[in-house]
Amino acid sequence: MNNDLTHPYCTAFLGMRVVASGSLHHVVSTVKETLDDRDLTQLLIFDDSTGRQIDVDFRGNTDDVLTRLEEPFGALPGTEVNHQPARQVGRPKLGVVSGEVTLLPRHWEWLKSQPGGASVTLRKLVEEARRAGGEQSKIRESQEATYRFMTAMAGNFPQYEEALRELYAGDLDRFYHFIEDWAPDIRDYIKRLAANAFSLT
Known part of the structure; x- marks a missing residue:
């Protein structure tokens, strides 16, 4: 194993x-x-x-x-690594699933006016929303991981609360400023945990 x-x-x-x-x-x-x-x-x-x-x-x-x-x-x-469902041999079926969508008339008019029509536009919108949600989820998970470690190892460090506020405010520069004088190994590990905690946009 x-x-x-x-x-x-x-x-x-x-x-x-x-x-x-x-x-x-x-x-x-x-x-x-x-x-x-x-x-x-x-x-x-x-x-x-x-x-x-x-x-x-x-x-x-x-x-x-x-x-x-x-x-x-x-x-x-x-631990999904050891619990993957059995997959059938052969090419997977990539089908389109139909369903009912209820929109106002102005929504339908806008969708129909887009390149590719309503279906293509809706699929693009869903994929964009999924990507945006995935980015927010990654930021949130990194923030929470950083918070857990900071609470356990740096809760009594100077400017701990200020650093924590900047972590959740998404201000990378100020966050780094407040932890700069902390014990090097703890500071560097916090930076590692917080690598995805700040939006790139």
Whole structure:
């Protein structure tokens, strides 16, 4: 089994310093073999895509810890990699599904006047709306991931609240300004989580 597909990529912090980064298996193996038990009790591991903290039971040897990792992640409903529906062999059917659309007369007149007619125009409008919605969803997910990590690791840092406001206001320059003097590893990881938090337009 490819563990990189079933486990998240993550980053481990000991205090304000990054001690390991990569797949969860890599991070767990690295810290287990390099840190003592006291440090492991203070270690915090964060999911690189969601900013959520990952709890790991470090009791026993490295193999014991890695074996326990399979228990929660193997049954996660969101791991679609191992739960893809069976696909039929052959070319997929790409059909047009008809349905009823209710519009005002002026809407129909406008649609009919567009190049390609009403159907082509409606399809274009739907695709544009889907793309716009996808962009907003990506921004929101990045904001939330950044917020989770900032709350856990930088909640008592100077200008934390100001930085948080700029994160949600979408002001990249001011956000960077407020976190510039923070601990380097924490600041850089926040920038990484916030990579998609600001609109490009």
